[in-house]
Amino acid sequence: MKELTVQATTENIQAVTEFVDRELEALDCPMRVQMQIEIAIDELFGNIAHYAYAPETGSATVQFGFEEEQRTAVITFIDSGKPYDPLTAEEPDTTLSAEEREIGGLGIFLVKKTMDDISYEYKDGKNILHIRKRLI
Secondary structure, eight states: OEEEEEESSGGGHHHHHHHHHHHHHHTTOOHHHHHHHHHHHHHHHHHIIIIISTTSOOEEEEEEEEETTTTEEEEEEEEOSSOOOGGGSOOOOTTSOTTTSOSSOHHHHHHHHHSSEEEEEEETTEEEEEEEEEOO
């Protein structure tokens, strides 16, 4: 498993994306799948940057693993910020127009819809969020 630890800031979303992209490209990941993963990184790391340590900042670690048998990328986001399980957030009502909809929640909703699996745990003072995506 490879990992990258950076300050949890929006400026580092690009560094995290490049780290994961290098691994995906080495695995001949289809561009469509890579773009879905990039959107998930933007949303998930962005949320860590905005909320985990607010108003301060702290570090976040992103791990990249690959399950060869299922051709599945496993990306893990770890931070020591405030405990928060994004999977418990209420899903947005997508039947409403953008003007009628409450702000927030759409990004996590999209991540849930595009990833094959997403799981969260709070362990040893850390938020740990795993996403899995098959590279097919």
